Amino acid sequence: MSQATLPRDDKCNGWYQLLDAPAPARRLNSSESADWLVIGAGFTGLAAARRVAELRPHDRVVLLEALRVGQGASGRNTGFVIDLPHKRDLEGDDLAHKQKVLSLNRAAVDDLETLVRRHRIDCGWSRAGKYQGAVGERGLQYLDHYETLLKEFDYPYRRLARDELAPILGTRHYAGAIYTANTALMQPAALVRGLGETLPGNVELYEHTPVVTLARSAGQWCATTPEGEVRATRLLLGSNIYAREFGFLKHRMLPVMTFASMTCALNDEEMALFSTAPHHFGLTPADHAGTTVRLTPDRRLIIRNQYRFVPRYHDDLAERTRIRKGHRDSFEARYPSLAHVPFEATWGGACGLSRNYTAFFGRVGDAAWMSGVHQSVGAARGTISGKLLAELATGEDSDQLADMLAISGRPAINPPEPFLSLGVKARMKQAAWASRSEM
Ligand SMILES: Cc1cc2nc3c(=O)[nH]c(=O)nc-3n(C[C@H](O)[C@H](O)[C@H](O)COP(=O)(O)OP(=O)(O)OC[C@H]3O[C@@H](n4cnc5c(N)ncnc54)[C@H](O)[C@@H]3O)c2cc1C
Known part of the structure; x- marks a missing residue:
């Protein structure tokens, strides 16, 4: 043993x-x-x-x-409790499968909301919904595909263009987004x-x-x-x-880590970027390898992106410096006028994926x-x-x-080492490179 x-x-x-x-x-x-x-x-x-x-x-x-x-x-996550099916669960033409995933996820959102209310758990719980955001041409293609999938199973959404998004997201960085209303946002810890x-x-x-x-x-x-x-x-x-x-x-x-950085709380002047209520939001990337962004109810911006394969479930500190630099680049590309706002924390968490x-x-x-x-x-x-x-x-x-x-179902079996590590790392590098315009 x-x-x-x-x-x-x-x-x-x-x-x-x-x-x-x-x-x-x-x-x-x-x-x-x-x-x-x-x-x-x-x-x-x-x-x-x-x-x-x-x-x-x-x-x-x-x-x-x-x-x-x-x-x-x-x-340690970015605090989205998402009702919509994700990736493989959303793809394909098995509508019955998608409806089952959707109704189970909705039950999860409802169950958590009931517990938050019943026990008065102070976690900033909000049914704020989420934006699925596209930065450039690649993201817009993903967004078009996403829109087709939503239409197929009659899921209500709103598509927004850059001008409509700017006062909500506080940036003109996004060419377009799809808003869906049933995701809840919260402070996960x-x-x-x-x-x-x-x-x-x-x-x-x-x-x-x-x-x-x-x-x-x-x-x-x-x-x-x-x-x-x-x-x-x-x-x-x-x-x-x-x-x-x-x-x-x-x-x-597959043990992988993904990472997030959080700014200090913005002041009134900095918050003026976000002129449309409710002055907090959650945005996930249209291209999955892109960047998640949140503005929290307590006025902090959060950036999440990048994946690492972590057979021992943690990364090393040198890697963390690189990750933080990547977050900084993503942050300043979206919010150049907030370049002076520091990150208060950068962290990662170990998750399980399957091939x-x-x-x-x-x-x-x-x-x-x-x-x-x-x-x-x-x-x-x-x-x-x-x-x-x-x-x-x-x-x-x-x-x-x-x-x-x-x-x-059954997660697929992995190839033996060293092929597994080599394959996963190569795949992650390739995805990060292909999606660099959305990061
Ligand atoms: C940066 C980041 C952002 C993310 N954003 C989102 C998001 O917005 N929305 C979303 O849905 N998901 C998100 N995720 C993924 C989400 O956090 C995970 O899918 C989720 O935490 C899985 O929950 P779990 O309870 O199955 O596993 P875990 O949260 O990993 O819980 C497992 C627990 O088991 C404990 N444990 C392990 N081994 C032992 C042992 N030997 N003895 C005792 N205890 C043990 C661990 O300490 C841990 O607390 C994100 C993840 C990260 C890292």
Whole structure:
């Protein structure tokens, strides 16, 4: 049984730095038994733990998180909870598939909104919608294609030209965009911390408690942590890409990082660029390899772009300097009059992709279930699939679960090393080069 490579916090997450210091972590320092063990407290693990606890109110659920809640990828993203199907789920002519993905993602947005309202989670939650933005000719071609796809399944949208976009986005950089209304925007570290703080009473959350080894013996799962262990009848994996460390989907996930930088809060004069209400927005790139931009309700601009293949789940500091420089270039190209505004933080997060853009949802072993590989859109997909994973594992039956099973597939198997690293790196370089005008 090998020791897992564990998540680590680089202390760079700009969202997390904006939060108050949390209460001290409850760490596991004893030997415990539980009905359910959930590993990982991101969107997936939190939703799975919550749902299983609701369905089995007399069962004991233990949720183990290596870091503090909000320090992992779920607290590091750009805060879009997107209802629309993404990439492969949006392509093709299987309209029934697209409708299922759409209705599941919508259920995720609704579920999160209900929890935010019920527990008054202060995370800047807003149904602001999102812009899909094109900078140049390449982006406009992607936008035309996107428009065709939206029309095909009758999804309402508004197409905007440069002049209409400029007062909203505060820049004339975008040649065009498509606005869709049902995406929610939020502060991800605040949201997941809030979700972790409001779990049902029969969930015990231990933070700073990484699972170091995981084994099955005598019909039980046994997870050892640095100072304790948990024996549980059933296992739900919400550890996403790190599930590889325990041998799950080991050769089917691609560990990649993507990165974001955040400015300090803009002053009144700087905010004058954004003359049209609501004075905050989210924009994703028409060309997927382009740049995501957000203006937050607390007046910060965020730039996200670039991917790196990270077999050990982290990049090095020299690389981070290059990434920050790339963010700076993207920022100043959009906002030349804000060139004096500094970045307060630059961070990255490890996500799981697969070569065939297929997420995984289902059983991975005896009394073990996993949902992961959410292709960089895990806020919605992690939330709904985590909830439905609990339903699958408890034997519940629902239309949502049937839909989730119907849209799930098997991530493609990776070629062996060194071909994998060489291939992924070459593909990323090629995509970055081809999309440089959209960065
Ligand atoms: C910069 C950036 C921007 C992004 N923007 C968006 C966006 O706007 N919208 C969107 O939908 N998605 C976005 N994503 C992707 C999104 O963050 C992920 O898809 C999502 O976080 C996946 O959620 P998850 O719960 O499945 O996995 P994770 O968030 O990775 O959670 C897994 C958890 O498991 C824990 N863990 C792992 N191993 C162990 C262990 N051995 N023991 C205990 N705990 C363990 C980790 O610490 C982690 O907290 C972005 C990602 C990044 C990095």
